[in-house]
Amino acid sequence: MANGCTAGHMLCGMSRLSVRSTIATITFFATAVAVHLLHPGQQPPRIVPQQFKALTVLLLQIPFLFYRFIIPALAPKKWYQNISSFAVAVHFALGLALAGMLQPSKIQNFLALPMSPNFDPSLAFVAIGGLVPNVLAWTTQLRYASKPVFGAKFSLPDTDGIDWKLIVGSIIFGAGWGWSGICPGPGIVLEGAFVERWRSIGTWILGMSVGRLITPS
Amino acid sequence: MHASECLYPLTGGLMLGSCVYHLLYLNGNVLGISGIYGTAVSRAISIVGLNLSRISTSAKKSAPNESQQDGATAEDALLGDSSTPTSPPKEIETEPEDGDWQMAFTMGLLAAGALLRTIRPYLERSLGVPIFDPVLGNESSRVFQLSLFVVGLLVGLGTKVRSNV
Numbered sequence: 001m002a003n004g005c006t007a008g009h010m011l012c013g014m015s016r017l018s019v020r021s022t023i024a025t026i027t028f029f030a031t032a033v034a035v036h037l038l039h040p041g042q043q044p045p046r047i048v049p050q051q052f053k054a055l056t057v058l059l060l061q062i063p064f065l066f067y068r069f070i071i072p073a074l075a076p077k078k079w080y081q082n083i084s085s086f087a088v089a090v091h092f093a094l095g096l097a098l099a100g101m102l103q104p105s106k107i108q109n110f111l112a113l114p115m116s117p118n119f120d121p122s123l124a125f126v127a128i129g130g131l132v133p134n135v136l137a138w139t140t141q142l143r144y145a146s147k148p149v150f151g152a153k154f155s156l157p158d159t160d161g162i163d164w165k166l167i168v169g170s171i172i173f174g175a176g177w178g179w180s181g182i183c184p185g186p187g188i189v190l191e192g193a194f195v196e197r198w199r200s201i202g203t204w205i206l207g208m209s210v211g212r213l214i215t216p217s
Numbered sequence: 218m219h220a221s222e223c224l225y226p227l228t229g230g231l232m233l234g235s236c237v238y239h240l241l242y243l244n245g246n247v248l249g250i251s252g253i254y255g256t257a258v259s260r261a262i263s264i265v266g267l268n269l270s271r272i273s274t275s276a277k278k279s280a281p282n283e284s285q286q287d288g289a290t291a292e293d294a295l296l297g298d299s300s301t302p303t304s305p306p307k308e309i310e311t312e313p314e315d316g317d318w319q320m321a322f323t324m325g326l327l328a329a330g331a332l333l334r335t336i337r338p339y340l341e342r343s344l345g346v347p348i349f350d351p352v353l354g355n356e357s358s359r360v361f362q363l364s365l366f367v368v369g370l371l372v373g374l375g376t377k378v379r380s381n382v
Contacts, residue, residue, distance in 0.1 A: 005249065005250055005251040005372070005376045007233075007237075007248055007249055007250040007251075008247065008248070008249025008250065008251060008252060008376075009249075011233060011234070011237050011248065012237055012241075012247050012248055012249055015234075015237060028375075044350060044351050047345075047346055047347060048219055048222050048346075049219065049221040049222060049225060049344060049345040049346045050219065050221065050345055051221055051345065052220065052221040052224045052225070053343050053344055053345070056340065056343040056344055057225075057228055060232070061232070064232075064235060067239055067243070068239060072243070081244050081317075081318045081321075082317055082318050082320075082321040083321070084239075084243060084244060085240070085244065085246070085318040085319075085321040085322040085325065086321045086322065086324060086325040086328075087325065088236045088239060088240050088248075088322065088325070089236075089321070089322040089323070089324075089325025089326045089328075089329065090325045090326075090328065090329040090332070091232055091235065091236050092232070092233060092236040092248070092325075092326070092329075093325070093326050093329030093330060093332075093333065094232065094329060094333070095229045095230070095231075095232025095233045095235075095236065096229065096233070097229070097333055097340070097348045098225055098226075098228055098229035098232065098344075099225065099226045099228075099229025099230055099232075099233070100225065100226060100229070100346070100348075101229070102333070102348055102349055102350075103347065103348070103349065103350045104350055105350050121223075122222055122223055122225070122226040123226060124226075125223045125224075125226040125227040125230060126226045126227070126229055126230035126233070127230065128227060128230060129226070129227045129228065129229065129230020129231040129232075129233070129234055130230040130231070130233040130234040130237065131230075131234065132234075133231065133234050133235075133238070134234050134237055134238055137238050137242075141242075142238075142241060142242060145242075147245065148241065148242060148243055148244055148245030149242060149243045150243050150244055151243075151244045151245035151246070152245070153245055154241065154245040155245050155246050155247060156247065157247070169374075169375045169376065169377075170375065171375070172371050172372075172374050172375035173371065173372055173374075173375025173376055174375070175368075175371050175375075176368045176369065176370075176371030176372035176375060177372060179364075179368045179371075180365060180368040180369075182368075182369075182372075183250075183372065184250040184251045184254055184372065184376070185250040185326065187369075188250070188254060188323060188326040188327060188330070189326050189327070189329060189330040189333070190330060190349070191327065191330065192326060192327030192328060192329065192330020192331050192334075193330035193331065193333050193334040193337075193349065194330070194331070194334060195334060195337075195349045196349075196351065196352040197349070197350065197352055199362070200361070200362065200365050203362045203365045203366045203369065204365045204366070204368060204369035204372075205369060206366060206369065207365065207366040207367060207368065207369025207370040207371075207372070207373060208254075208369040208370070208372045208373035209258060209369075209373060210369075210370055210373060211369065211370040211371065211372065211373020211374040211375075211377065212251075212254075212255045212258070212373040212374075212376070212377045213258075213373075214374075215373070215374050215377035
C-alpha cells in the first residue's frame with residue numbers, strides 16, 4: 001500500500017525531492033526502529049574493515065562500463081532496455097554487497113540507534129552516497145529533460161498525494177523491515193546467492209510474493 | 218570509526234545511486250525494486266499462462282471438435298479452466314515491452330547473487346569484511362521460519378497497490 005520500498009521511496013523518490021516519498025521514508029524508518037527496539041533479535045559480532053581495497057572496489061564497477069558505454073554502443077535497439085536493465089541490476093547488487101546491505105544484521109544494528117552499543121552508523125553513508133549525487137542530477141539535469149536517452153518517455157509516478165494508504169502501507173512495510181532487516185532488493189540477491197541462509201531468505205521471499213499477490217491493486 | 222568503515226558504505230551508496238540515475242536517465246525507468254519484482258512475477262505468470270494456452274491451442278488444432286475453446290484466456294489456462302471461452306479465437310500476441318525489462322532486472326539481481334556466492338571467498342578476503350551474515354542458531358526452527366514468512370508477507374502487503382514512486 002505504500003507503493004514502494006527503501007529503493008523506490010528513499011533512493012528514487014527522495015532524490016526527486018518527492019514529499020510523498022519523504023513522508024513514506026520517515027514513516028517506515030520510524031516504524032522499523034520501533035520494531036527493532038521491541039525485537040532486537042540475535043546479531044553476529046560486528047567486523048570492522050582495516051583498510052580500503054581500491055582495486056577490488058574498481059573491479060566491482062565492471063557492470064557500470066557495460067551499461068554506460070558498451071551496451072549502448074553495441075546492443076541492438078530492440079534489446080537495449082532489457083540488457084542494460086540486467087547490467088544495472090548486477091551493479092546494484094554489487095553495490096549492496098559493498099555497502100554491507102546484504103547483511104540483515106548490519107541493517108538491524110543501524111536501526112538500533114546511537115544509544116545502543118551495537119549501533120552501526122555506516123549505513124548513513126550509503127544514504128549519502130545514494131542520495132546526494134542524485135539530488136544534484138535531478139535538480140540540475142533530469143527534471144528538465146524531455147525524454148530519456150534510449151526510451152520514448154520517462155515512467156515517473158503520476159501520484160504525489162499523501163493518503164492513509166501511504167502511511168499504513170509504510171507502517172506495515174517498516175514493521176517487516178525492522179523485524180528481519182531484509183528489504184526486497186537484498187532479499188532477491190540473497191536468494192540468488194543461495195548462501196547458508198537460503199531457506200530463511202526463501203521463506204521471506206515467499207511471504208513477500210504472497211503478500212503482493214493477495215493485496216488488491 | 219575507521220575510515221574504511223565509512224568508505225565501503227559510501228562507495229556502495231554511490232554505486233546504488235549510479236544505478237538509480239542511469240536507469241532513469243537512459244531508459245526512463247524508476248528503480249523501485251518492490252514494483253519491479255511484482256511486475257516481473259506477473260509477467261512470468263502470464264508467460265507461463267500463455268505457454269499453457271499455446272499447448273492447449275495446439276492440442277485443440279488436432280481436435281477440431283473442441284476448437285471453440287481457442288479463445289480461453291491465459292488466466293484460464295493457468296488455472297486449468299479452459300472450458301469457458303471469453304472471446305473469439307485469435308492469435309496469441311505478447312507485448313514484448315510489458316514487464317520484460319523488469320524480468321531482466323530481477324534476473325540480474327539473482328545472477329549477481331550467484332556471482333557473489335562464487336567470488337565470496339576472494340571478495341571477503343580482499344575487502345576484509347563479510348558480505349553475508351552467518352547462520353544463527355535458531356534459524357532452523359519452524360517458529361523462526363514462520364515468523365520470516367509473516368515478516369515477508371508484511372513487506373509484500375506494505376509495498377503493494379502499484380509502484381508509482
